[in-house]
Amino acid sequence: MHQTGDKLIKWLLMALAFTALTSLLLIAIFIFKEGVPFIARVGFKDFLLSSDWQPQAGHFGIYPMIVASLLVTLGAMLVGAPLGIACAVFLNEFVPKHVTRIIKPTIELLAGIPSVVYGFIGVVVVAPLIRSQFGGPGLSMLCASLILGVMVLPTIISISTDVLASVPNAFREGALALGATRWQSVHMVILKAGRSGIVAAVILGMGRAIGETMAVIMVAGNTPQIPHSVLDSVCTLTAKIAIEMGSATGAHRQALFAIGVVLFIMIMMFNSIAMMAIKKRFAGK
Amino acid sequence: MRIPPRNTQALAVALLGGATGLTLAILVFVIVFILGKGLPVLSLGFLLDNPQEMGKAGGIFPTLVGTLILPLAAIIIALPAGVGTAVYLSEYTVENPATRIIRFGTDCLAGIPSIIFGLFGFIFFVTTLKMGWCILSGALTLAIMVLPTIIRTSEEAIKAVPASYREVSCSLGATRWETVLKVVLPNALPGIVTGVMLSIGRCIGETAAVIFTAGASLRLPHSVFDSTRTMAVHFYILAREGISNENAFGTAAVLILSVLLVNSVSYWMMHRFISRRTK
Numbered sequence: 001m002h003q004t005g006d007k008l009i010k011w012l013l014m015a016l017a018f019t020a021l022t023s024l025l026l027i028a029i030f031i032f033k034e035g036v037p038f039i040a041r042v043g044f045k046d047f048l049l050s051s052d053w054q055p056q057a058g059h060f061g062i063y064p065m066i067v068a069s070l071l072v073t074l075g076a077m078l079v080g081a082p083l084g085i086a087c088a089v090f091l092n093e094f095v096p097k098h099v100t101r102i103i104k105p106t107i108e109l110l111a112g113i114p115s116v117v118y119g120f121i122g123v124v125v126v127a128p129l130i131r132s133q134f135g136g137p138g139l140s141m142l143c144a145s146l147i148l149g150v151m152v153l154p155t156i157i158s159i160s161t162d163v164l165a166s167v168p169n170a171f172r173e174g175a176l177a178l179g180a181t182r183w184q185s186v187h188m189v190i191l192k193a194g195r196s197g198i199v200a201a202v203i204l205g206m207g208r209a210i211g212e213t214m215a216v217i218m219v220a221g222n223t224p225q226i227p228h229s230v231l232d233s234v235c236t237l238t239a240k241i242a243i244e245m246g247s248a249t250g251a252h253r254q255a256l257f258a259i260g261v262v263l264f265i266m267i268m269m270f271n272s273i274a275m276m277a278i279k280k281r282f283a284g285k
Numbered sequence: 286m287r288i289p290p291r292n293t294q295a296l297a298v299a300l301l302g303g304a305t306g307l308t309l310a311i312l313v314f315v316i317v318f319i320l321g322k323g324l325p326v327l328s329l330g331f332l333l334d335n336p337q338e339m340g341k342a343g344g345i346f347p348t349l350v351g352t353l354i355l356p357l358a359a360i361i362i363a364l365p366a367g368v369g370t371a372v373y374l375s376e377y378t379v380e381n382p383a384t385r386i387i388r389f390g391t392d393c394l395a396g397i398p399s400i401i402f403g404l405f406g407f408i409f410f411v412t413t414l415k416m417g418w419c420i421l422s423g424a425l426t427l428a429i430m431v432l433p434t435i436i437r438t439s440e441e442a443i444k445a446v447p448a449s450y451r452e453v454s455c456s457l458g459a460t461r462w463e464t465v466l467k468v469v470l471p472n473a474l475p476g477i478v479t480g481v482m483l484s485i486g487r488c489i490g491e492t493a494a495v496i497f498t499a500g501a502s503l504r505l506p507h508s509v510f511d512s513t514r515t516m517a518v519h520f521y522i523l524a525r526e527g528i529s530n531e532n533a534f535g536t537a538a539v540l541i542l543s544v545l546l547v548n549s550v551s552y553w554m555m556h557r558f559i560s561r562r563t564k
Contacts, residue, residue, distance in 0.1 A: 016370055017369065019432065021391075026405070026409065030405055086304035087301075105552050106309065108552075183293055184290055204396070214493055214521060260400075
């Protein structure tokens, strides 16, 4: 009796264990099912490389949105990566452990602040500042990059800190024993040893930035155009989906799901590269 | 020309320290700015009154209710699946291709952005299953979103229970399931609760996945089949449509306070859990 009961429970738990995988497959299937036939109908090239987005007229080109998403993500990385890596190095190599133990959770609280709040800060503080200092509409690529750059900080800092902590102490001691200063040991030894992991942290940050929606809608201005300067208003892939989803029907809605497909593939690519880099690092240990 | 190492060291400390200081300053600024403008708006009436004119005047009571119910419903759905997965992975099997696939699926799910969850929830729960915009659609979508967090934290917590506990339990004649239920899970509880709190924090702040699945109705929900609006969605609508900056700040203050409270409690619990473990 006990035996059969235990076996039943084992099967039940195994079924539960496949929930995450099943959900992932369902998500992929349902988004692809809506989006892929649409891309096939419009034509791969016309969908990805045309700049003409007029749902009423049946024109669905997302080229400006792809460019905007990539540029905003790049901008966010230019802000977030140096700042995040610097933070991680400082906390891990230059500050006593008990101080780190207070500062690190404080920074992780940054991750808890909802993205709409960041967006709001962008609208009421950063955008007016850009408008008065540099001109332009304020709500712009620059504003989106700054806000997203701050939003990816917790991801970059917490993964980089873990990576740096996993560099064996013998590396540090060896460098210091040879007469290197702290900074020399960091940039000559520790950063080299942790390179792949830090790259992974930055790529995961990119995945977060390119997928972020609500904050971007609020601060990017949402004009679907190829930007000529960082002060121009842009519309990202995510923003396009979220803004038009409420009112879209028929082919228009399918087009938005097709954008979802493009986004899904981009993010899966970023994340698998990062995951492979992290796995390789920790498997080598 | 070579700069002496002593100087590069000093320069590095200044720059890296400056970056850390800047990060902390941004965090403090965001919180102080929102609370500074939002707290003066708050009153008991603001929390307990119904909104008027789409939120232009009045309070935020229905959104408070939505913010309580939606994350709770999501956790009720995600918790059995998440803890079940963690128990299976750590107690009932060894590393094999199946567990690798499960872990891969969990990792991928964790990287999916909330707008994709929103799209999926809309096309699957709202449209295909004909559930409409309602609390249940929203909760199911959020449950999938937080599943990876719950699986990971539960697995960590279960792994931290000493093997000797299990051996003693089994040697007393308990079955594996009895051991899990009476020995492993009670000892892993603080860790599991930490994961739950982190997940609640994420649900409270979520917008994109909620607005397309649970809708944005300002009426008080009577069942899980009614639409609701959470504080985050309400704040987004107030701010984006420029309905009322004052009420937007007030809502943001309540939002930030709830997320900070939930996250601080979970960090505190995690800290206690880790220090007990290493004793």
